[in-house]
Amino acid sequence: MNTEKKLLNRMQAYCARAERCRFDVETKLKQAGADAALCERILQQLVEERFLDDERFAHAYARDKYCFNGWGPRRIALELGRRRIPAAVVTAALSALQEGDDKPEDTL
Template structure:
């Protein structure tokens, strides 16, 4: 494979950023992998930022929206992934604040109801803790998951499922 020059890589990265929201770290990884000089990498990233191909705040909002709506991730897991992508704390907070709390709680409740159907447990306590661990693994806070589970138990929803 032939090595591309800076101008060609700029065009490729512009097309890459146009196809979906990308963060600076994703673009930087591709450019480093293409074995460009560090100065060229910086120039390309600055140009992409100037021309609004890269916008960290826009990326954070899109990431939060997609991971919540399609993957049903909780705030904690989304936050960790955004930090891993080197998004600033302020932009993460702003993006997470766009989530509607009612919808957030409803997604958690639906996840727990669905998971409850497949959880095998010898008693209610074991079922409760398995569901709690599941919710925490999805990135929901233990207090949020506990509150939803409490509502499920008070509503009698858990009694529909046999113990195995």
């Protein structure tokens, strides 16, 4: 079993490489053998240290998938939902996408 400090350092490095959501980090922690209490402590510390932010993740994910993969709003919303992003955050990310320079209607 890994120590809490070791797991925290691994998750900080994991989050520093790319935007991550809480669900992705929690899945990684469980794969590493962390129990629920340890997962929650590490996740809370990552949020406090701003390594982890679901809203920031949702905006970045929506922008990247729309611009680089050509996904539409429905597909993006579905994938964010699979990652357990709250509906209000998904709506905000999609509305920010609608307000940008490259609107989905323009692509059509």
